[in-house]
Each structure stands twice: as structure tokens, then as C-alpha cells.
Amino acid sequence: MTRVVIIGGGPGGYEAALVASQLGGEVTLIENDFVGGSAVLTDCVPSKTLIATAEVMTEVTDSEQLGLRFGDGGPESVSVDLAAVNERVLGLAKQQSTDIYEKLVADGVRIIIGAGRLDGPETVVVTTEAGEERIEADAILLATGAHPRVLPDAVPDGERILTWTQVYALDDLPEKLIVVGSGVTGAEFASAYDALGVDVTLVSSRDRVLPGEDADAAQVLEDVFTRRGMTVLGKSRAAGVRREGDGVVVTLTDGREVTGSHCLLAVGSIPNTADLGLETAGVEVDEGGFIKVDKVSRTSVRGVYAAGDCTGVLMLASVAAMQGRIAMWHTLGDAVQPLDLKSVSSNVFTAPEIATVGASQTDVDTAEVRAVGVTLPLKGNARAKMQGIQDGFVKVFCLPLTGIVIGGVVVAPRASELIHTLAVAVHARLTVDQLAQAFTVYPSLSGSLAEAARQQHLHAVATVRS
Secondary structure (H helix, E strand, O other), X not given: OOEEEEEOOOHXXXXXXXXXXXXXXXXXXXXXXXXXXXXXXXXXXXHHHHHHHHHHXXXXXXXXXXXXXXXXXXHHHOOOOHHHHXXXXXXXXXXXXXXXXXXXXXXXXXXXXXXXXXXXXXXXXXXXXXXXXXEEOOEEEEOOOEEEOOEOOEOOXXXXXXXXXXXXXXXXXXXXXXXXXXXXXXXXXXXXXXXXXXXXXEEOOOOOOOOOOOHHHHHHHHHHHHHOOOEEEOOOOEEEEEEEOOEEEEEEOOOOEEEEOEEXXXXXXXXXXXXXXXXXXXXXXXXXXXXXXXXXXXXXXXXXXEOOXXXXXXXXXXXXHHHHHHHHHHHOOOOOOOOOHHHOEEEEOOOOEEEEEEOOHHHHHOOOOOOEEEEEEHHHOHHHHHXXXXXXXXXXXXXXXXOEEEEEEXXXXXXHHHHHHHHHHXXXXXXXXXXXXXXXXXXXXXXXXXXXXXXXXXXXXXXXXX
């Protein structure tokens, strides 16, 4: 039996523990808080639960065009009890953590609540309330995650200046929220609180929101933000945040000041790699402190693996989980395929959502890949018209000669569900003809994916004929 020790109980850690136990390993999981990690307790599960409430508010606000009437108060008469919302958010997170814990115990995983560190490449030292314990291991997985980055002159106080892990302590909606950072986290929270009725100002250091996403998709989202009344400050970098009475003042690098009741910092993450004994064990990290790994999650030290946000490899819960599984498949001798980032699908949970997979528009524009793209606005889709969807599109990329689907973008409500069709096509190397010939329900938003594929086919036929 192989002795496996895992430090960190987030998606990378607990998924690895389940795989290792099912493959016959003797598994010990070390977690210094609650099983599930930040993804379950302070990040993915809580934020998407909050966003679920925001989605309902967005649907209510936009429903008058569908013929619904709300009396004298209109849609604005619908209010949000933030204390109740956050109570539900934290309750669901706790329940999810408990479910994962019970699953691990049922599968024979030993769970230790404490702080783990390496003492060489084959030993882990755990510090708990009862003292220290040394555990010898044949394989070690580091899955310690990351924590919010803060600015030197913007120290969170948990009351008015907040990180995304602290917003669930609020009992009342902010009167005026300033979100610093327009990446995925910043855009999601800005979108959610805007839908809940908060006056939101989004401070973006770049010329547009979501600089790492498809430019066409980001433009749609920014247009929606502006139309709904959000203030978006582009090319505006925050220098600091300070408390002033019952509010906050955000100072920009150009000297301007923005005032609000609360400030949410969403300026990136820092890996939890300090005090892990990495240097002693010889585990290499990059200049940002992220653990270096290869495509089967191996570090620079034999027998030591790493997974999740502490590696900086596409900081997604799904990627962390796959890295953890791959590590265990590799070390325990099961069939394994290296991590393929070209088949990873991701989603930005804004309104509308933005989902992507595979090759991007940037890849095509820079000739990194030679591909043909077709974009289809959703406003021509029958189901979109029925649901009152005004914004969004689908975009499909394929290789010019073979027609193999290599990527795509979906901007729509529930894009996170629609993208799976393209993810399967990319993973299985399906052609646009195969995608087009598969039946879709009429009417449905997914019908636009098939229509885009049909247009790809027509483009190919026209190219051949010319």
C-alpha cells in the first residue's frame, strides 16, 4: 500500500484523496481549516451562491418586457435582504464542506486538522492543537491554494475595506460600492452587487474590463454594465484606499479620488507556499512564489506533487481537481494523460455569463493558431427573443482544412451550461460538420451553436469552390 500525504483540502486536495483511496493508497489529508478549502468556504461556492440571487434580480428587473407587471412600485419594489442572502451563502458553504468531509471519511481517508509542512522529500510534519506529528510518505501532494492579494496602502479592515472572502459578513447592502480590479473576480462581484441594487463603481487599470477574456465578449459586458448604470473607470489604477468616517476614499495613481461606502479589493491572489518547507525539500518555485509543476503535477522533487492555485496553472477549481487526480493516477500507476490546457473550459459568472474553451480570438489574431471563426449574435435566436435576451453571441473556431473544432466563446445567460457542447467538441476533435448534424431542440439557445457550425461548413465550401 502506498502512503499518500496531501497538504490542503481544497478541490486539488480532496479530489486527489478520493482517487488515491479508491486506488488502494493509504491516504492522510491535512487541512488547517475546513475541508473544501477556499473554493468551498470563501470563493467559488459562496460567490456563485450570491450570484444566483443576483441572477434572479436581473431576471425580475428585465421581466417587464415579457409582460409582467409589479404594481405601483415596479421591479424596483423588490428588495434584497443581504443578511438572509449571506446566511444562506455561508450555510451552503458549510454544508458542502460537511458533505465532502463525510465522503472522504467514508472512503477511508484520514483527515487531520492542522498545518502541514515538508521535512525533506518523504516526511510531513503536522502541527495540531495536540502537538506535532511526523508522517512518512511515499508520495506527497501540495494543494495549499492561494489568498487575496492586497495593496500596501489598502489594508482590509473587514468592515469597509474588504477582500472577496470578507463580503459575507455584511448585513446590509453597501450604499455605494467601489470594486478595485476588473478581472474575473472584480467583474463578477461588480455585476452581482449591481443586480442587487447597489450603486457600483468599477476601477479598471486596463482599457477595458476582463482584459484576459475574449475582447468581443468583454465589450458586450462593459456595454451592459454601462447601460445598467454602473460607473466603469478604465485606465485607472488604484494607489490606495483609506477609511474616512462612514465611508472610504480610493486614491488613483493620477491623483483622482473616488468616494464610496465600501471598497472591495479584487487585485489578484498570492500562493500559500510560505512556511511549507519547500526550500528545505528542494521544491522549486517561480518568482511569484508559485510551485513549478509539469503536466502530470510533478514538482522538481521526486515523489512530491502539487496541484491547484499554489501552482498558478489556470487558477480554476476544475483545473485544481484535475491536477490532483492526475498526480494520484501518475504516482499510483493508473492510466494517465497529461493536463491539456487547450481543452479547459472556463466561465465568468457575470450577467450575461462569458464562457470559453480552447483557442481564443487572440490566438487567431496573432497567428498562434490558423483557424476560421464564425460569430453569431443571439438576437436572431428564437429562444433568445422569447426570453428577452438582448445581449450575447456564440463564436466557434475551427481548423480551415479539416473543420476540426478547436475553440469557442459563448456570451449568454447560463453560458456555463452551453459551453459544454463546445468543450466536448474540442476534447473529442469533432468537426463542424459533426457538430452541425447533431440534433438540437427547437427553440433553444444551443441551436445557435449548431447554426454557427453550419455557417463554418458553408464557409469551407465557398473556400474550396473559390
